Amino acid sequence: MSSAHRIAVIAGDGIGTEVMPEGLRVLEAAATRFGIGLQFDHFDFSSCDYYERHGKMLPDDWKEQIGGHDAIYFGAVGWPDKVPDHVSLWGSLLMFRREFDQYVNVRPARLMPGVRAPVVRRDGSPREPGEIDMVIVRENTEGEYSSIGGRMYAGTEREIVVQETVMSRVGVDRVLRHAFEVARSRPKKHLTSATKSNGIAITMPYWDERVEAMAKEYPDVKVDKFHIDILTAHFVQRPDFFDVVVGSNLFGDILSDLGPACTGTIGIAPSANLNPTRQHPSLFEPVHGSAPDIAGQGIANPIGQIWCGAMMLEFLGHQAAHDAIMRAIEECLAPGSDAPRTRDLGGQASTSDLGKAIAARVQA
Amino acid sequence: MSSAHRIAVIAGDGIGTEVMPEGLRVLEAAATRFGIGLQFDHFDFSSCDYYERHGKMLPDDWKEQIGGHDAIYFGAVGWPDKVPDHVSLWGSLLMFRREFDQYVNVRPARLMPGVRAPVVRRDGSPREPGEIDMVIVRENTEGEYSSIGGRMYAGTEREIVVQETVMSRVGVDRVLRHAFEVARSRPKKHLTSATKSNGIAITMPYWDERVEAMAKEYPDVKVDKFHIDILTAHFVQRPDFFDVVVGSNLFGDILSDLGPACTGTIGIAPSANLNPTRQHPSLFEPVHGSAPDIAGQGIANPIGQIWCGAMMLEFLGHQAAHDAIMRAIEECLAPGSDAPRTRDLGGQASTSDLGKAIAARVQA
Numbered sequence: 228m229s230s231a232h233r234i235a236v237i238a239g240d241g242i243g244t245e246v247m248p249e250g251l252r253v254l255e256a257a258a259t260r261f262g263i264g265l266q267f268d269h270f271d272f273s274s275c276d277y278y279e280r281h282g283k284m285l286p287d288d289w290k291e292q293i294g295g296h297d298a299i300y301f302g303a304v305g306w307p308d309k310v311p312d313h314v315s316l317w318g319s320l321l322m323f324r325r326e327f328d329q330y331v332n333v334r335p336a337r338l339m340p341g342v343r344a345p346v347v348r349r350d351g352s353p354r355e356p357g358e359i360d361m362v363i364v365r366e367n368t369e370g371e372y373s374s375i376g377g378r379m380y381a382g383t384e385r386e387i388v389v390q391e392t393v394m395s396r397v398g399v400d401r402v403l404r405h406a407f408e409v410a411r412s413r414p415k416k417h418l419t420s421a422t423k424s425n426g427i428a429i430t431m432p433y434w435d436e437r438v439e440a441m442a443k444e445y446p447d448v449k450v451d452k453f454h455i456d457i458l459t460a461h462f463v464q465r466p467d468f469f470d471v472v473v474g475s476n477l478f479g480d481i482l483s484d485l486g487p488a489c490t491g492t493i494g495i496a497p498s499a500n501l502n503p504t505r506q507h508p509s510l511f512e513p514v515h516g517s518a519p520d521i522a523g524q525g526i527a528n529p530i531g532q533i534w535c536g537a538m539m540l541e542f543l544g545h546q547a548a549h550d551a552i553m554r555a556i557e558e559c560l561a562p563g564s565d566a567p568r569t570r571d572l573g574g575q576a577s578t579s580d581l582g583k584a585i586a587a588r589v590q591a
Numbered sequence: 592m593s594s595a596h597r598i599a600v601i602a603g604d605g606i607g608t609e610v611m612p613e614g615l616r617v618l619e620a621a622a623t624r625f626g627i628g629l630q631f632d633h634f635d636f637s638s639c640d641y642y643e644r645h646g647k648m649l650p651d652d653w654k655e656q657i658g659g660h661d662a663i664y665f666g667a668v669g670w671p672d673k674v675p676d677h678v679s680l681w682g683s684l685l686m687f688r689r690e691f692d693q694y695v696n697v698r699p700a701r702l703m704p705g706v707r708a709p710v711v712r713r714d715g716s717p718r719e720p721g722e723i724d725m726v727i728v729r730e731n732t733e734g735e736y737s738s739i740g741g742r743m744y745a746g747t748e749r750e751i752v753v754q755e756t757v758m759s760r761v762g763v764d765r766v767l768r769h770a771f772e773v774a775r776s777r778p779k780k781h782l783t784s785a786t787k788s789n790g791i792a793i794t795m796p797y798w799d800e801r802v803e804a805m806a807k808e809y810p811d812v813k814v815d816k817f818h819i820d821i822l823t824a825h826f827v828q829r830p831d832f833f834d835v836v837v838g839s840n841l842f843g844d845i846l847s848d849l850g851p852a853c854t855g856t857i858g859i860a861p862s863a864n865l866n867p868t869r870q871h872p873s874l875f876e877p878v879h880g881s882a883p884d885i886a887g888q889g890i891a892n893p894i895g896q897i898w899c900g901a902m903m904l905e906f907l908g909h910q911a912a913h914d915a916i917m918r919a920i921e922e923c924l925a926p927g928s929d930a931p932r933t934r935d936l937g938g939q940a941s942t943s944d945l946g947k948a949i950a951a952r953v954q955a
């Protein structure tokens with residue numbers, strides 16, 4: 228057994244606390260089977276419950292507590308009835324992304340067996356697993372998510388609010404490089420850049436410029452670009468066209484919900500917030516949120532959390548363990564499988580029924 | 592016959608010049624049938640051809656030339672091989688929106704008979720005409736489309752580019768009021784606001800605040816809000832949920848392509864750039880662009896241009912003429928209709944074949 232990877236576990240709010248045990252169950256099964264050392268340290272901060280007790284989302288020494296870990300395995304944060312989203316999120320998740328310089332956010336959107344996609348082919352027939360398989364690569368630390376700006380003439384008719392979008396050469400180039408590398412590693416070697424240089428005519432032409440410059444270093448990668456408005460239309464009309472799609476913080480945010488929505492997997496999609504330099508921990512979280520509407524019932528689908536675990540193991544160098552988890556997920560989803568199905572999949576199974584079924588297949 | 596409305600006609604580039612004659616043909620048919628006076632004045636500027644001849648998109652006195660008209664009937668502008676988009680668009684269309692203070696952009700997304708929608712119901716069955724019927728109301732003069740910002744340390748590793756998003760009380764409130772009024776006028780009285788206040792944490796919370804404030808004046812309108820990322824997912828998963836959707840300049844831009852993409856009507860969707868005060872002319876343009884890939888072949892579908900004409904007549908006070916054009920369009924699209932179908936509709940008809948068929952039905 229290799230020396231143990233130290234994983235900071237943050238379940239967070241709502242269904243985060245329900246899917247997390249299943250994620251851990253599957254990780255433990257994979258660790259046993261593949262002889263991977265995993266040490267889990269649990270933290271109760273970065274949740275709205277913690278905020279209610281302490282008046283803040285994080286303890287003052289949060290960086291010391293989790294900054295030395297190899298990865299953060301994250302559930303979901305946010306509970307608007309307790310804490311406004313912009314407080315809970317800027318006070319935790321978005322702060323981790325910045326402070327740990329997790330400058331790449333990676334989200335796959337794949338048609339999975341047994342999951343019906345709401346978008347069909349031109350002739351109305353359903354799309355098949357394998358037909359849509361894209362990876363959205365999102366800039367994760369700057370761009371439209373800036374903390375610079377403010378309000379003037381507050382409370383009057385002349386009130387005006389401004390916010391800066393900030394793009395730096397360093398920030399843009401490093402995420403583009405990551406995206407080009409991901410594209411190069413895949414069979415189709417096709418990279419699509421999301422832009423809006425015809426309307427957002429200062430920052431976005433700069434983004435395009437950097438894409439063009441870097442494309443020269445990757446002659447083997449086929450590059451194209453679309454304005455974000457028509458790009459969202461293409462996601463619906465011909466999602467099979469895309470391979471790797473790179474976007475700014477905001478455009479990546481939008482596309483990485485829209486992509487999984489088109490494949491019907493938004494409830495089970497994973498997301499990786501990466502610091503590829505490994506100077507700080509990377510963070511792995513499902514795309515779904517804390518889901519106050521179904522929290523507390525034990526019916527949430529744990530696959531998003533489990534899929535995140537697979538991505539985390541891959542990032543930590545354990546490809547075979549990643550592949551085994553993904554196979555187990557696909558086996559359980561496949562039509563005709565005897566695995567329990569949660570409500571979103573048309574069944575009655577509980578969160579842990581499905582978690583156990585996946586863990587059993589990973590172990591086997 | 593009432594005194595004539597003066598319409599400035601700008602065909603622009605590419606298929607704009609091909610669909611415009613059909614739009615005019617149908618307007619003339621409606622004018623004859625309903626006794627509406629329409630005077631058409633044609634202008635060759637605001638096209639990339641004009642730019643190639645004059646080194647600019649518009650003559651210096653463009654405002655005098657078209658500012659006194661009652662409406663601008665617009666085709667499409669842009670031809671990237673001749674003029675970069677941000678030059679051609681900021682030098683014409685986006686300038687009209689600003690200078691004529693066309694602060695509301697309205698775009699319907701409707702399932703039409705005979706048009707297959709790429710998004711299906713949860714059970715995989717196709718959606719029916721009438722099932723999706725939304726109107727996207729977009730802020731059209733400020734927000735993310737600002738001209739403030741710039742570049743520092745240009746050409747170096749420290750290069751940084753910033754652009755302001757600007758929201759004013761006046762700018763936000765006036766488009767919200769328009770959206771609330773549109774919602775109030777419709778049977779469902781349901782208004783959805785697009786936001787991203789959890790991430791874009793300065794301007795977007797302000798947007799939310801103004802929505803909440805105005806909602807108090809419209810107790811009969813049901814209001815909700817979604818973050819733009821999940822909102823795009825909902826457009827795909829349950830487009831039938833939406834009625835009127837209001838968004839900032841950028842979010843409205845995205846949603847008003849995505850909505851028509853979900854209904855399969857992006858090639859035929861219209862758009863109205865309105866100055867509701869009528870101090871300046873409003874502008875009516877199809878959502879599709881100049882389409883360099885099919886330009887010059889006479890195969891473009893003219894319905895977008897024709898539908899715009901209907902919206903223009905409605906704005907000018909001629910509801911019956913609007914309704915007659917819409918009925919003619921729907922009759923021609925209906926499955927089993929003997930009307931000619933253009934290539935995008937699975938037929939071989941030319942742009943003018945379809946235009947003539949619609950005009951004939953309007954006249955009848």
Ligand SMILES: CC(C)[C@H](C(=O)O)[C@@H](O)C(=O)O
Nearest residue numbers: 425426456680685844847878
């Ligand atoms: C061409 C472009 C600048 C424009 C916009 O973004 O407003 C277009 O997409 C539109 O929606 O009219």
Ligand SMILES: CC(C)[C@H](C(=O)O)[C@@H](O)C(=O)O
Nearest residue numbers: 316321480483498789790820
């Ligand atoms: C919760 C929100 C701030 C966050 C984001 O916009 O980044 C989320 O949508 C995501 O994509 O992780």
